[in-house]
Amino acid sequence: MTQGMSAPILEVTNLTKRYGGLVAVKNLSFSIAPGEILGLIGPNGSGKSTAMKSIMGVERPSAGSIKLDGVELAGLPSHQIARKGVGLVFQHSRPLARQTVLENIKVALLPDKLTHLFADKDTDGKARAIAARVGLAGVLDRKPATLAFADLRRLELAKAVARHPKLVLVDEPFAGLTASEVADFSQLIREFRVEGRAVLLVDHNVKSVSALVDRVLAMYLGEWIAEGAAADVMRDETVRRVYLGGALVSTARAESLFSDRTPVLQVENVGVCYGKARALQDVSLHVHEGEFVSLVGLNGAGKTTLFNAISGLMAYSGEIKWAGRPLRPGSPAQIARSGIVQCPETRELFGEMSVRENLDLGGNALGGEECARQLNWLFDLFPILKARQSQMARTLSGGEQQMLAIARALMMKPKLLILDEPTLGLAPVILETLSRALDRLRETTKITLLLGEQNVTFALPHADRVYVLDHARIVWEGPPDRFEAEAAANYL
């Protein structure tokens, strides 16, 4: 498949993108030949999207060169890059709501001219041909709001191909699509290859694009870590370490050790839709009292959606039971008071308030003495917070903020703590501190933990049991020591 012989159409050399002190992409180099499909993969925060946006000119590269057919693109505004032959299929977009599908496609065919007061006669025919090609022929006269999710994605594809790009960038091509839709989209993308266009697919893991790509480039923390055929990249040591972590010392307690017959939290056949996208589908899981359960899944798999459903922040189908009783129709506040406390991915600290004030707010419902006791215990768990008591929360480092968010949640004396992606964007040294704190919670308290993570290295050691969530469904359940053998391939 790989046409390694032909000269590359896209050549990226030492691309670097900095945001202030943060280096999102560091010295990235790669090339794509005409008719070749390259998968650019990496976990959340790896810099893959930034790399794609830099090529499109949505972000201005800090350094390095991006050449299309030998022409330098770096530094040009995106409309000029588009005219030089780069197209981007957006994952999220806002089509023109008052115009039909056909009119939306016609917009993409318009020239960037102010003298153009009337559309060309052949625009209509061209738009219809594009619609037929991507499978929108049946819905030409409908408004975007009435379209199925997959058709909205087709519309994005139609707009991107309208300009006959030499290089097509596709952001998460299959997110939110069903298996048969994935097959349709794969076919459409293969047609680009046949036509000799270069394609860059950006996605979270190798698995989702492996059937389609000629080559895969894996990124981590802004840097190139591996490149080659999909199977080789999946076997690559560095890639496996990034996605799966190193050797596992499991301290998992067997499920049979938990004495309660009925699990304290039961999630039964839960489904959630965001408009037309299906965020959760038939998800069932359970957590015993005192058990530590990790829910592992890549960005967008549906972890946060599930946690929000449990916390009562989101409407769902199916049933969620807490201590045997349905949580519905409890309000989020009632659910929190019943002992389920979520520590969200976004932390939601009160940035303009001090560390102590944040904690006091968490312990609002406790009596004075109990509050003080809880506070002492937390300062013992996270000594750094004691030292930072009077500091404003937003001036803390990322790791300290995460500790504060966990501590504030613990001030509410939860029976079940839901921890959503605590490791997001944190340095390894902070992870160790968090790790030790979780170990202490497990050894010295009766608390139940539901941990959502895409960082398997962090999720597995703290889990008694693991669930893998992939594209809105639970695809694997088991003890952490069986994860690598049974579920890793799914995850890479």
Place this chain on the structure above:
Amino acid sequence: MKLRPLPASRLFWTGAAAFAVAMLLPLYASGYVLGLLTVAYYTAVFAMSWDLLFGFAGEVNFGPTFLIGVGAYTAGILDARLSPGISIYLCILAGAAAAVVAGVALALPALRVSGPYFGLTTLVAVLMLQNFIIVAADLTGGEIGLAVPDVITIDASANYWIAFCFMTVSGAILFGLSRSPIGLILQASGQDKVQAGALGFNVTKHKLVAFIVSAFFSGLAGALMVFYMGTASVGSFVDISVGVQIIIAAVLGGRRTVIGAAMGAVFLIGMGELLRPLGELATLIVSVIALCVILYFPDGFVGMLRGGARA
């Protein structure tokens, strides 16, 4: 979907009826009513120009009166200084041209910032103009206002026709522009400028053109209104409250419709006058009606006529 032609035709017939009434009015209505409608029609052009920027380009211009004020005062000052050596039509054209120049001078820096900051920049521009007019009283008449020696005509009916034709022609041009490929690109830029850029459209260029067109019609309408009223004052052309009224008119009539903005302007001015016997209460009632329409019919009058439900 099959039901769409019916509400659409309801909108068409309402428009046709309104047009017919407007054509016949000069035969029956008093000079007072005609005078009121003359102001309403100029305000309609202000509101339609504003809708081109907000509804299509997606930029909230809090300073429509900056453009109007520059047009009105430029025309007025030229006439006051040079009359009778200058044709008032030349003054009017100069007013429109000055509004375009001022608009570009404002838009070039303002379009570099996005979101609320564009709006704030335009708001500051109004305050600056207002202060300049008061400070440079020798030139502008200051707080007392500028007396303009000439008017186009003193015949109420003729003034009415001028304003009506001007509104119709401006409305047709603005409406046509909004439906043209440029209007579509503007809408795309307003909704998602990253994607519009990735499709090869120069977003800044298109928004700048929208600003220029908006400035031209605002300035032209402002200049014409000066030669109808015979005076220019901060309170009637530049004050923030005038701008707020224009914005409410456009939103009330229906965002992204152009025509709705004209309906909103006539409604606002008409209601204000009808309720005038109630004194201060009148403003309150009009405000409450406007609030209800904006809250319950976000698509405004045009949305109501289309049948309420969003497409």
